[in-house]
Amino acid sequence: MIQAFGIMLAMIVTFPWLATISLYIIIKLMYKNTKRALHLSVAYSTLLYIVSVMIMLQQLFNHSFFGLIIILLLSGLMCSIIIQWRLTDEIILKKAWRIFWRASFVFFLFCHLILSIIGIIITIINI
Template sequence: MLNGIMYIIAFFISLPFLATWIVYVCSYKLTEQKIKSFHLAVYVTTPLYLIAVTLMIDMVIGMSLTAAIIILFLLLLVGVLIFQWKKRTEVLLSKAIRIVWRLMFLLFITLYGLLIVTGIIQRIFFSV
């Protein structure tokens, strides 16, 4: 039973776009609202993209960037909080975290696509 769950998690880490699509379709059937369904899919599957990109960078480049990703998240959060403070004088941490979470999704889905292409090119031309 535990092995089955581990295989499912590993499958969705390997193919996070499939998990995003499944979450979107399921939530759309429940809510029938495209925007809310898409936001839910983004919120739920962002950790899968984070893990997948971290593992792919380790495979392609050969170094772990987990600490750099955490620092990037915190720097983006500080930047959004400073922007809120300057623009509105009211700082909402929950809204800032939501904005940073969406930015991380956009960044890591882009990195995921680039790393897939890089990995394929690397395996074709530079494999021994």
């Protein structure tokens, strides 16, 4: 049972897009609203993409990038808050967090795709 859970967790972290699609389908069936399903599946799977990119970077370059990713995330949140403050003269933290989290999803999805391509190329070259 524990081994099956570990395998499932490893698969979710390795292929976060499967988790995103699965979450989207499940949430869409629950709420019958495609927009809400999209937003919730993105919100719930962003952390998977962050962890996946962190693991891929460690595997490809044999170096931990945890601190750099934390600094990048905090800088992104700071930029989101500053932009909101400049545009509206007030800060609504929930709105700033939502924008930051969605932008993080797009960024880490892109990083995941690029690192996957780099990993495939490195594997082909080393054969």
